[in-house]
Amino acid sequence: MIVCIAEKPSVARDIASILGANHRQVDHGVGYMEGNGYAVTWTFGHLCTLKEPHDYTPSWKSWSLSSLPMIPERFGIKPIPIEHYQRQLEVIERLVSQATEVINCGDAGQEGELIQRWVLQKAGCRVPVRRLWISSLTDEAIREGFEHLRDEADYQSLYEAGLARAIGDWLLGMNATRLYTLRYGGSDRKQPLSIGRVQTPTLALIVERQETIEHFQSETYWELKTRYREVLFSADKGKYTDKAKAEAALSSIIGKPFSITSVKKKDGKESAPKLFDLTSLQVACNKKFNMSAEETLATIQSLYEKKLTTYPRVDTTYLSEDLYPKVAGILRGLVTPYPTLVAPLLSGAPIRKDKKVFDNKKVTDHHAIIPTGQRTGGLSEREQQVYDLVARHFIAVFYPDCKVSTTTVEGAVERVKFKTSGKEILKPGWRVVFEGNAPEPTNESNSTGKTSDTEEPQEALLPNFVVGEQGEHLPELKERQTQPPKYYTEATLLRAMETAGKLVEDEELREAMKENGIGRPSTRANIIETLFKRGYIVKVKKNQIHATDTGRQLIGLINYELLKSAALTGQWEYKLRQIERRELETKSFIDELKAMLYQLTQSVLAPQPSPPKPEEVRSTEIPCPRCGRGVLLRGRTAFGCSAYHEGCDYRIPFDLCPETSSIEALQRYIERSQQEPVEEPSLLF
Structure with a gap:
């Protein structure tokens, strides 16, 4: 049997x-x-x-x-x-x-x-x-x-990576949770201080963003613009930080004619949005339908089990080349409202085969999420919304590029130069898949141009300008304030987890960074939900995610950088992928983690210096070189950061830089210590 x-x-x-x-x-x-x-x-x-x-x-x-x-x-x-x-x-x-x-x-x-x-x-x-x-x-x-069917041995490294992940999470979660709860939470363990390999750096990202917003000091600047032929031009200077100079520039152009100095048109192409991996699907559903990451995962999993879409827990946006012969059959199987969009693709010309879609080097165990071509029926509203996104993205990648013309117009009033730009869609190409009105596609190569986001606001279509023309204009000087970064939403938090906290807009660069992300696509939704359930974060107006006082206090207590660093945790993830590829021994990963636990325990249990008494503290007014939030204080035994109660443990003992040092000598010591190589702890995984 x-x-x-x-x-x-x-x-x-x-x-x-x-x-x-x-x-x-x-x-x-x-x-x-x-x-x-x-x-x-x-x-x-x-x-x-x-x-x-x-x-x-x-x-x-x-x-x-x-x-x-x-x-x-x-x-x-x-x-x-x-x-x-x-x-x-x-x-x-x-x-x-x-x-x-x-x-x-x-x-x-x-x-x-x-x-x-x-x-x-x-x-x-x-x-x-x-x-x-x-x-x-x-x-x-x-x-x-x-x-x-394949032999079990072919997937041994996959099992070992999963085992290493489970053991790693056990070792760090069990030990760090007990360590910090007992060290800082007393004997009451009704609410232990939960620490996790992925959970904690994710919470740290949220706390860091929130503190940046709360400590943000807005600065005033001025923008000089002028309206000519109902088109708004911005001064090349950009932002003026000196009001007197801004007003002088405004005065110099009032009542003087505006001249067009350059008109440049450049034709280009925009590629269709990429196929979905799990993270990009969760991001899209959060933006469009306000769905949580967990809800999106549950919905696409349901569609997979109903045989309507392919395996969802993937981190690639590419298809393997052996799928190309099946594309026509999948397209044919898509029912209303898709046949009108699919018909031009099946009209006789070969379906385009693009390297931005089919690339074996970008596919490992699974390909991007696509429809299977099975007939749909009886879907819930959420299932229909998610299925529609997947289906339209799949259809769109086989359409021709969107052809656009970008016009850049430069003008001048006296010595002040201005610029504006506008975009005209010459042939919508793939855009009709998201708008209706499918055109006859051509079998053109998708060789140039950047991938476009369909939600991106379109630049205004400009009137015809001629070099040398002049006329009246309406200049204006507007006072503006610099704005802090925005609070995370689930969509932006998922992107931050994918790129280990780095702000990355370019899709190609995001692809390259995925191996160093925090967690895996299949686990990120659960991590976010865990933070909600444990009361470390809450969702407020406009889908914003805020850290609670409990979450902030936890991150403030953790003085061991490895536990809360998104970048270093991303490198741990990379080591797990190395195990999958047989590039790293599982034992090495576990041994390094064990060594880290000894180091962590010693660090947390080491005697902590008592905070200096107020009368013993004198400010040096030098910004803390580590956190930037506080200033260095001259205490009883060391120089230390004033933000120590917020989690910054930066110290310079007096035996390294004497208490009697001048401000200049202290600054020289800080500069010298930052230039010298510092031995960092190993990643210990």
């Missing part, structure tokens, strides 16, 4: 139908289906989990600083103590004991691999195991997958 194990009952039913295993042996959702030499069963996601601290050592059940760090000699797993989970695990154990072969039909990803391997380990599997690896749940995809 061949035993097939899927991750969910619904997937098991689809597989059983294809294999002819139609005899149900099911009792209240627990059981299997058999027939034709197969038994098809399922998990409910994770049936097993890593053991808890007290499962290794009874004394670890009590929270105690003396027991930290807790590092088991060897990690083990145990069944999750939920009654129907345990009953299903018993069914799997019995089937596996009778099997001649097992086929792992879990979700085709890192977490899916980990779920299945732990179940098979608990079931004591001793027979050969093969892997079903598919990107959609259509009948065709399942049949094709069973025709090309």
Whole structure:
């Protein structure tokens, strides 16, 4: 008997139908289906989990600083103590004991691999195991997958990466949570200070942004503009920070003619928006429909299980080249309202094959999220909204580029120069997919131009200007204030997690940075929801995310940079990907993490200097070189940052820079220490 194990009952039913295993042996959702030499069963996601601290050592059940760090000699797993989970695990154990072969039909990803391997380990599997690896749940995809089953060993590194992630999260979460709760939260553990490898740097991003906004000092500047032929021109000078100079420039042009000095037109192309990976889909749904990241993930997962879209937990926006022959069939299967948009693509000319869409080098286990071409029906409003986004993006990438003409006009009044620009859409190309009115496409190469965002506001269409023309104009000087950055929304927070906190607008650069992002696409939604549930963040007006006092206090307590650094956490993620690619040993990753835990424990438990008394503190007025928020104070034993109560622990002991040092000597010491190489702690993963 061949035993097939899927991750969910619904997937098991689809597989059983294809294999002819139609005899149900099911009792209240627990059981299997058999027939034709197969038994098809399922998990409910994770049936097993890593053991808890007290499962290794009874004394670890009590929270105690003396027991930290807790590092088991060897990690083990145990069944999750939920009654129907345990009953299903018993069914799997019995089937596996009778099997001649097992086929792992879990979700085709890192977490899916980990779920299945732990179940098979608990079931004591001793027979050969093969892997079903598919990107959609259509009948065709399942049949094709069973025709090309892979050996379990092909996915060993994927399992090891998932295992390393789970062990890493256990080690850091269990130890750091107890460490900070006991060190700073006292004996009351009703609300422990929860620390996590991904959760904490994500919270730190939110807190840092919020504090930047709250401490932002607005500055006044002036903009000089003039209106000529109903078109607004801006002074080349840009912002004036000196009001007298701005007023002088305004006075110099009042009553004098405006002259057109240059008119330049440049034709260009805009590529269609990229296909979706999970993060970009979550960003789009948050912006368009105010859907949370978790809601978007649940919705696209539902569409996947209904066989309407491909595997959703992906981090690529590309398709593999072997999918190209299937494109026409997928397009043909799209029903109302898409046939009018699809018809021009199937009119006879070959469907365009673009390197910006098809690139094997940009695809690993899975490709971008696309429709399967199966007929839709009975979708909820949310499912229809998400499906429509996926379908239209898929159709649009096969349309021609949008052809545009950009006009830049320069003018002058006396010595003050002005400029404006406008854009004209010559041929809408792919834009009609999002607007209707499909044109006849051509098979042009999508070779130039930047990817465009369909939500981007369009520049004004300009009238015809002629070099040398002159006329009256209406100048104006407007006083403006510099603005702080905006609070995170779920959309912008997801982007920040994807790029480890760096502000990146360019899509190509974002693609390159994904391996160093915080968390994985499949886990980011859960991380954000966890922060909400633990009361560290809240959502306020206009979908803004604010850190609560509890969240801010937690980040303020953490004086160990590695725990809250988005950039360094992103590098940890990169190491996990190296394990997947067999470029890094799992043991090295875990050993470095263990070393970090010893270092962290020593750092937190080290005696902390008492804050200096007010009468002992004298300000040097030198900005803190680390945080920039506070100034350096001359205390009893060291120079320290005035923002120490906000989490900045910058200090210069008097044995390095004497208390009697002048302000100039102190500044020279700071400059010299910043230039000298500083030994950073290893990334320890």
